[in-house]
Amino acid sequence: MSPSREMPGFRGLSHLTPAGEARMVDVSAKAETVREAAARVTLKMKAATLAAVRAGQLAKGDVLGVARTAGIMAAKRTPDLIPLCHPLRITGVDVEFALDSRRSTITVHARVRTVDKTGVEMEALTAAAVAGLTVYDMVKAVDKGVVLTDLCLAQKSGGKSGPWARSGLARRSPPGEAQPKASRAHTKNRAERIQK
Template identity: 85%
Template structure:
């Protein structure tokens, strides 16, 4: 339902009209620039699980390779998953994993690049999240 009255709390937020209705921000007048964003996710697990990942002994195979591919796919599909997110020409995605046996965690780092009119923060966050979920 669309409201014609101004909604307090929405002033200054670019994805909302003064009335509080959602909208996609117009970036047509912005210049294309090189943009990069980095997001990290940390997964805590049992030490035995981390050891099996490190040794490549999981029945599901190369879980980090599959997670890397899933993260890249997540970055590319971000506008289909996140409302009001602009489709961008992603020029590069790197997904790296750091296995820390002492803390029993895997840290995922997603780095996304583009030359476009808006940033790739949502794509980096989605890449890290999807890789972690995989």
């Protein structure tokens, strides 16, 4: 297709030229601002699997600790995985887990921050997705039927478009449910080491 022929259906899509060709957006003229994004994904599993994760009884070890570290690493590698993403100076990554015994689910919450010229939505989504995939890898020996569902951007702030939040999301943790204490302490130390 000739570059001079504009495709009306592609108007407003910044990663496409008027002719519909992929491009990396030039952000040179944008101001550096504080930007933050949060994403989440939910894993549905057998009750026995969730109980084993909570008790730290899986053969591969600390499921949530490994998944947290994987999510942090994935956020930093996003431009290597998503072709048109810009390499950004990430200033912080948090990966947390909400365990819900009633629904037999683990929800991964990832939050990424930067001071840069474009947002970190893809970094947050990548962190949540890879942390979820790592949980699956850690438990698949006992439960291959685990399902990852509802991967989505939860909220973002900063930049020209300003704040945005998805409506209808459940609160972060069900009453009385949380990441096991031993795993919280263990993964906090590992997360701090990987960020340094």
